[in-house]
Amino acid sequence: MRRARAVFDEYVGKTLQIDLTDLSSDRWWITPQPGDMIAEIRTKDLGSLTYTRSGGDLEDISLFERRRRRNIAVYASAEKLARRGRFYSEDDLVDYDVLAYDIDATVSPDRAFIEGNARIKIRIRSTAVATVNLRLAESLVVRGVFSPNAGRLLHLRVVGQNSLIVSLPRRADSDTELWLNVLYAGRVQPQELEREAIAVSQDAQEPVVIPLEPRFLYSHRAYWYPQATVSDYATVRLSITAPAAYDIVATGAPIGTPVPPPGVAAPGQGPRRMFVFESDRPVRYLAFVATRLRPVETRQIDGVSVIVQANARQTSRARTMAGRAEDIFRFYRSVVGAAPYPAFSLVVTEREVPGGHSPAYFAVVDQVQLTSGIPWRNDPVNFDSYPEFILAHEVAHQWWGQAVGWKNYHEQWLSEGFAQYFAALYAEKKLNPNVIGNVMRQMRQTAISASPQGPVYLGYRLGHIKGDNRIFRSIIYNKAAMVLHMLRRLIGDDAFFKGVSDFYGSWQFRKAGTGDFIAAMEKASGTSLARFFDTWIFGESVPRVKFSYSTEGSDAIVRFEQQSPPTDFPVTVTLTYASGATADVMIAVTNKVVEKRLPLNGRLRTITANADHGSLAVIVR
Incomplete structure (x- = not known):
């Protein structure tokens, strides 16, 4: 029994402990739901692994490595898969929708400090909801959660997680709308570019001779504001106050010009400016970037106000990018329709390697400082012949990923x-x-x-x-x-x-x-x-197909034979004539063996398949 108690004491704080500092300084825990389980597995090479079976999750089985804080495996059990099918929505995990955010935040980028007052409007989706689960960086201290009608609400923090559990004053039924007011403050590190951004990998770290202009990006993965446990479209009003040396670009259209914040400055506090942004069109998440910027130019592009700003050493590049951005916007509009948001800020900054991030209403595009000695050109998304690529990719995210x-x-x-x-x-x-x-x-x-x-x-x-x-x-x-x-x-x-x-x-x-x-x-x-x-999309194997051709009179006969179970793909065959002329013909390969007869327009030199690299199939002769 003593041994079991020792194991429990060792692990319970890592998985189930909650912070009740408002009510008690004792250790408190939550317990798994009936039918769920948590197992801690000690291993020689990977340290402690946590196996979880959680019936409330749409992928109910997971294996988590604590040392590196990463999931080794996440998947749906056979029973869960049979009930929900191949496709599912993360919205099924939450009992509410976020309808609107109204956030006032004061930031000190050099100290990675944020003080926030977040008002969140939600609509209940389920019946008899007693608690609302939110995400907020664990390092941020919650000073209180309030409701306009019920006053201060009980809130809990789960130790070791970016979570905030708010207890409602009474159970809420479906379609109930209410506001929550969360006061919080603390240090939270800015977000590096990762899975919802382009950030090419560096091969080796070498010193940069000239210090880079500081740039602090706070997006949804930093959990700098209370947000739903899954991404959720909502309207927004953001007011962000920062030291006067910094400019702020954020989700939403900028409202007016930056002004000193109301009230009296604290003793020793330097001059500050308040930036306000609003969007009456739904956005997936909120983000802002703090850095020193110079205005480059403003353009009206098909009803979208495009503002280009840049770090001082990047203004020349930004001026060139402004014209390219206009061309890209017009092209995307011609393909899929008007831009989803009425304003867009292009923020050109400098980093050791190129990259970009594009929340709704703005994009950060990192330019490489000329003195950077870091090699990065072997990255899969670095295209030397296409320097505008990151800009074109990030602008496209206004349609795809945001709208x-x-x-x-x-x-x-x-x-x-x-x-x-x-x-x-x-x-x-x-x-x-x-x-x-x-x-x-x-x-x-x-x-x-x-x-x-x-x-x-x-x-x-x-x-x-x-x-x-x-x-x-x-x-x-x-x-x-x-x-x-x-x-x-x-x-x-x-x-x-x-x-x-x-x-x-x-x-x-x-x-x-x-x-x-x-x-x-x-x-x-x-x-x-x-x-x-x-x-x-659902498979990982790349089909191999044998290609051959022959001539018969004034025709060429091309033949494709799939060497694995047949699937569907297009491939271009290029006919090269003795005169040097070429002709491309697209062949749809949809059977085990496909033969096509192609009329010739002269003496044939050769026929090649997939010379344009347009098919993922591996062509063998």
Whole structure:
């Protein structure tokens, strides 16, 4: 019994302990729900592992490594999968919707300190809801949670987690709307670019000769404000006060010019400015960046107010990017429709390696300082021939990832893959033809190389165990974009772009899933696409196909033979004539063996398959 008590005391604080500092200084715990279990497993190499079976989760089995704070495995049991099916929405995990945020925050970027007053309007979705679970960085101290009608509310913090549990004054029924007011303060580190951003990997760390301009990014993964446990579309008003030396760009359209905050400054406090942002259109999450900026220019682009700002050493680059951004905005509008938000700020900053992040209403685009000695050019999403790529990718996120979200982490390719492919479309339609060829070649090579690590549908878990984000970018960015390119060529431009436009229109300001996209594309094309998506999104193997050709009179006969179970993909065959002229013909390979007779327009020199790198299939002779 003593041994059991010792084990319990050792582990309970890591999993089940709650903070009741308002009521008691004793240790308190929560217990698993009936039918759930938590098992702590001691291992020699990995330390302590936590196995969890939680019936309330849509993926009810997990294995967590405490030492590195990462999931080793997360999946649905056979029973859970049978009940919910392949597709699900993370919204099914929560009892409420967030309708609006109204946040006043004071930030000290140099100290990583935030003091906030967050008012959150929610609508109850379930019956007899007694508590509301929110996410908030554990390092932030909650000074109180209040309701306009009930006064101060009991709140709990789960030790070791970014969670805040608020007890409602009485059980709330479905469709009940209420406001919560959360006061909090503390230190929270800014967010580095990661899984919802482009941040190319560096190969080695070398000193930067000239210090970089400080840049502090706070997005939803920093949990700097109380938010739903899953992403949730809501309107927003943000008021952020910062030292006068810093500029703030945030989610929402800027309202007026920055002004000193009301009230009397605290003793020793330097001058400060208050920035206000609002959006009456729903946004997925809230973010802001604090840095020193210079105004570059403001443009009106098809009803969108575009403001370009930059760190001092980046103003020349930013001025060039402004014109390119206008061209990109107009191109995307022509493909899928008007930009979803009426304002957009382009913030050009400097870092050791290139990268970008694009919340609703703004994008941060990191430019490499010329004196940086860090090599990064072998990253899957670094395209030397396409310097505008990161800008084109981040602008596309205003449509894909922001206006259209994703239902769960498996569906993140609907954000990153679409943004990646729209950036490729821009290169195809607007830039030198050699650019798109180089982009497709690199995307194909990295996608095929990384495919054995898992399918597109594995989401953030790709490369997670190995700690290699390049695997994630090779699959979720590049392979997903290649899948969209193959789908376009398989069903044709008219059906593809109609399906994409209809999909965007149907899911604007909502979270979509792969099943929803399949349905839109099948409706637009009149074709079943189940086998295509089973292979390229839900599967990880890359088909191999044997290619050969022969001539017969004035015709060429091309033959494809799939060496694995048949699937669907397009491939371009290029006829090269003795005169040097070439002709491309797209072949849809949808059976085990496909033969096509092609008329010749002269003396043939050779025929090649997939010279444009447009198919992920591996072609062998």
